[in-house]
Amino acid sequence: MKGLNKLELTLAIIKPHVVKNPIVLKKIREIIINNNFKIIKSQRKIMTPNDANAFYADHKEKFFFNRLFTFMCSGPSDIHILARENAISKWRQIMGPTKVFYAQYSHPQSIRGKYGLTDTRNATHGSDSQESAEREMNIFFHDFDTLKWIKEEENYFRNEKIKLDTELFVHKIYDNNNHNNNDDDV
Numbered sequence: 001m002k003g004l005n006k007l008e009l010t011l012a013i014i015k016p017h018v019v020k021n022p023i024v025l026k027k028i029r030e031i032i033i034n035n036n037f038k039i040i041k042s043q044r045k046i047m048t049p050n051d052a053n054a055f056y057a058d059h060k061e062k063f064f065f066n067r068l069f070t071f072m073c074s075g076p077s078d079i080h081i082l083a084r085e086n087a088i089s090k091w092r093q094i095m096g097p098t099k100v101f102y103a104q105y106s107h108p109q110s111i112r113g114k115y116g117l118t119d120t121r122n123a124t125h126g127s128d129s130q131e132s133a134e135r136e137m138n139i140f141f142h143d144f145d146t147l148k149w150i151k152e153e154e155n156y157f158r159n160e161k162i163k164l165d166t167e168l169f170v171h172k173i174y175d176n177n178n179h180n181n182n183d184d185d186v
Contacts, residue, residue, distance in 0.1 A: 007158050008087040009040065009146060011136040013125035016075035017117060019044065024115050025078070028124070029169060031111060032082065035094055038157045040149065041081040041141050042170040047072045054139050064120065071120050078169070079140045083157055088133060091126040098122060 012032070018024050032039070047055070052069050059065050082091060096103040096110020100122050103112040116122040127133035137144055153173060156162060162171040 005085045005158075006150070007038070007083040007085060007154055008130070009081055009083050009137065009149075010087040010091050010127045010133045011125070011140070012080045012082050012091055014078040014080075015121060015123055015125070016071065016077055017121045018115060018123050019076050019078055024123075028111060028115065031094060032080075033164070035084070035090065037082040037084050037087065037091070038162060039080050039164070039170045040083050040153075040157070041137075041144055042078065042168060043140065044076045044078050045140075046074075046076050049073060051139060055136065068120050080169075081137055081141060081144065083154075088127055088129065092128065095124045095126050 014025065014028055018028060049069075052072050053060075056065065056068060056072070059068065084090060094111060096107035096112040096116075098112070099119050100112055100116035103110050103116055103122070107113045111124050112122045127136050134146060137146070156173040157171065161174055163174050164171050
């Protein structure tokens with residue numbers, strides 16, 4: 001029965017080496033849709049140094065920080081807010097382990113097992129908790145208000161009163177008269 005459980009939000013990033021490969025990008029988008037994720041917000045952007053510093057602040061002192069920072073600022077990434085029941089854990093399951101060699105060995109059908117190249121170029125990112133998701137969404141979608149979305153839009157998404165805009169790769173709300181209620185920037 002639809003509509004019983006609240007949807008959870010997570011941030012998903014499709015990394016630059018994937019965005020440069022339209023065949024792999026299309027396959028990952030299909031995986032997102034086929035796993036019943038709703039795309040709430042979507043943008044393609046090159047991470048600025050400020051974005052990368054804020055996003056990877058927890059990794060600032062780690063040996064791989066400069067490599068990761070440089071790579072993530074090297075080209076456009078597709079950045080999405082995804083929603084579904086248990087979105088955080090489901091997205092992380094679909095992505096597979098962070099370490100590509102391990103993903104290829106233990107989870108060969110995962111996104112990282114199929115499309116990851118190295119631990120830095122592991123194809124995708126996903127938030128690891130609700131707190132991380134909130135912090136990460138705020139870095140890339142400054143005007144997105146989670147509480148407002150839950151109050152005003154979550155019900156439409158939960159009850160499938162939406163339609164996928166394939167060109168923008170974002171779901172838009174439609175009312176019973178099939179009019180778009182959600183024409184703001186995506």
